[in-house]
Amino acid sequence: MTRTNPAVHLTPAAMEVAQRHLVAKAIAEFTHERLLAPEPFGGRGGAPAPTPGGRVGAPALTPGGRVGAPAPYRDPASARSWRLALDGGRVEYRFDADRFALEHWVLDEPTLERFVDGTPTPLDAQAFIIELQPLLEIPDALLATYLEEIASTLASSAFKLVQGGPTAAELARADFQTIEASMTEGHPGFVANNGRIGFGVSEYSAFAPEAGRPFQLVWLAARREFTHFALGEGLEARAFLRDQxxxxxxxxxxxxxxxxGLDPADYLFLPVHPWQWEHRVAITFAPDLAKQNLVFLGEGEDRYLAQQSLRTMFNADDWSRDYVKTALAIQNMGFLRGLSPAYMRVTPAINDWVAELVGADETLADAGFRVLREHASIGYTGDAYHRTQTVSPHRKMLAALWRESPVPKLAPTQRLSTMAALLHRDAAGDSVASALVAASGLPAAEWVRAYLHAYLRPIVHCLRAYDLAFMPHGENLILVLEDAAPVGVFMKDIGEEVALLSADAGRSVPEDVRRIIADVDDAEKALAVFTDVFDGVLRHLAGILHVDGTLHEDEFWALVAECVDEHEAQHPQLASGIDLRAEAFAHSCLNRLQLRNTLQMVDLTNQSESLIYAGEMPNPIARSRRFERVPASDAAAVAPSTASA
Structure with a gap:
């Protein structure tokens, strides 16, 4: 019997494009983290003249994002063609690139070339990593694992290329889940960002977010005496499960x-990802099933769609029902994606506390900032792995949570989009961010101002007012759009990733919330904005809008400075030592973490001590920078400290 080939996406043509993109990204991000130092290169004869800050042949930018005379953005004599020599000069990469604030590089991918002993050679991301291993300091024992994550990332890119997807203009008007399934990049900073070690090729097609295929969850009955089920305030267990x-x-x-022959009163119901049931539960927990401490109930009726985070599923049949997040023993981007029953025990209590704080704050309400509560959690601990003295990933195999859906919270004129879409380019190279600006009909500066009001301002306020920090990368934020313009955001993944950066807070928070406390100084508190927002999101968005000709980078960062200054001016009562207009900040490097240990990037119980820094990064909104005044609007005016900076 002839089987259908499930790997039809692995073609030479698709892989060539995927290799080029990943090598370009690796050069950009490793250079950003100061692992590489490309040198200026004389360029290629006959190549089109570069434009300041734009792609070859693109119109020059003026500070307002308008087509016009060349902008005074970079020194015209500064290099745009670069050379990277490796292996004693035997291997050489040549490319054109633009450099932006925060040492952000945007490579012109068609110009990227590789030479070995002077001979043009196909681009190969795995060969690039091997060439760099001494410099990247990947441990020998983990090199093959990292190379496997690179291979899987390439396979994922090839799948997305062959599958195709909506254009940027279509995504600017698309529904929530169409956008979610159309994302191609994964985390913008990580090079090996789609590792997913453990998924077979058929399982990838069934369960990867970009496959967009609904599937049903497997349900187990877990014996109550070995299982913890926690509910948020005001919820009752049976009524909650009946609703879901x-x-x-x-x-x-x-x-x-x-x-x-079993009593339902002795059991609690636990949702499990189908992959987890097939590969882990039915084998790794076979004794527990035989003792009927775990009982297989079969698939549920509702179908779910995997979200970008892979182990979180959205109810495709009833958009008002909760997301379900389950343990998934897939190795991806520096972690085995389990879910800890110990963490789940207090997750609803943490969510209740954060939601109450956020819901009572007028500044956050004005910005349209809301959190998606994790209503309930469950974790099974009756297995042998919870009786060993050594903690292992096996203790994170059987747990789940329910997170509320944002859909019922929308006004009739509003729709949703993952914030990751702002960093997405379609197959033709067009960006969703620029498409949204165009669809809104607003001037680019006004659109960005609205976006920063909904995103940056609440993050700054939570930090300065409450010492509260989130993990605000693109996948963790859901934009609320009205006429294609941002009017608010939903923050999610609260229980595992929120932090209260103050030891003093321990005296005023409930016992169940104290797990999130981390005692750090003001400079490290500021990294919750500098690293996670400026470096993790805004540097990418600023580069996209500039290269597109939508908004000049200098004006983008002037708007960021305006947002920060306005918040400070309007909240003089917040006596905080957090200085977001400082000259520089510690340059925290994410890829260095993954390269050091691709199996577990950080110790989740002490993340601060796990970080790796590469000196200091100049702050793009430092007080010493001179910004051209951004035209005032009815929505907001430039704060005095911005205009005079």
Whole structure:
């Protein structure tokens, strides 16, 4: 019998494009983290003249993002063609690139070439990593694992290329889940960002977010005495499960227990990813199933769509029902993607506390900033792995949580988009960010101002007012759009990633919330904005808008400075030592973490001590920078300190 080839996307043509993109990204991000230092190169005869800060042949930019005379953005004599020599000069990469604030590089991918002993050679991301290993300091024992993550990232890129997807203009008007499934880049900073070690090729097609295929979750009954089930304030267990499963499904599960001679009152219901059931639960927890501490109930009726985070699923049949996040023992981007029953125990309490704080704050309400509460959590601990003295990833195999859906919270004129879409380019190279600006009909500066009001201002306020820090990267934020312009955001993934950066807060928060406390100084508190927002999101967006000709980079950062200054001016009562207009900040490097240990980038119990720094990074909104005044609008005026900076 002839089988259909599930790897039809692995073609020479698709892989060539994927290799070029990943090598270009690796050069850009490793250079950003000061692991590489390309040298200016004489360029190629007959190549089109570069424009200041734009792509070859693109119109020059004026500070307002308008086509016109060449902008005074970079010294015209500064290099745009670069050379990177490796292996004693035997291997050489040549390319054109633009450099932006925060040492952000945007390579002109078609110009990227590789030479070995002077001979043009195909680009190869794995060969690039091997060439760089001594410089990157990847441990010998982990090199093959990192190379496997690179291979998987390439395979993912090839799949997306062959599958195709909506254009940027279409995504600017698309529905929530179409946008979610259309993302191609993964985390913008990490090079090996789609490792997903453990997924087979058929499972990739079934469960990867970009496949866009709904699937059903597997449900287990977990013996109550070995299982912790936590609920948010005001919720009752059976009523909650009835709302999430439906009465008929809940009754059917209980009937299956009765049919097996078991009492439903002795069990709690635990959702499991189908991959986890097949590869982990039915094998790794075989004794627990045999003892009926875990009982297989079958698939649920509702279908779910995997989100970008892979182990979080959105209810495709009823958009008002909660997301479900499950443990998934897939190695991806520096972690095995398990879920800790110990962490799940207090997750609803942490969410209740954060939601109450956020919901009572007028500044956050004005910005349209809301959090998506994790209503309930469950974790099974009756297995042998919880009885060993050594903590292992096996303790994170059976847990889940329910997170509220943002859909019921929308006004009729509003729609949703993952914030990651702002860094997405379609197959033709067009960006969703520029498409949204165009679709909104607003001047680019006004659109960016609205975006910063919804995103940056609340992050700054939470930090300065409450010492509260989130993990605000693109996948963790959901934009609320009205006429293609941002009017608010939903922050998610609260229980695992929120932090209260003050030891003094321990005296005023409930016992169940104290896990999130981390005592750090003001300079490290500021990194919650500098690293996670400026470096993790805004440097990429600034480069995209500038290269597109949508908004000049200098004007972008002037708007960021305006946002920070306005918040400070309007909240003089917040006596904080956090200085977001400082001259520089510690340059925290994400790829260095993954390169050091691709199996576990950081110690989640002490993330501060795990970080790796590469000196200091000049702050793009430092007080010493001189910004051209951004035209005032009815929505906001430039703060005095910005205009005089």
């Amino acid at each position: 499963l439906g009465r008929a499904q809940l009754d059917a599960f209980e009937a299956r227990l009765v049919g097996a």
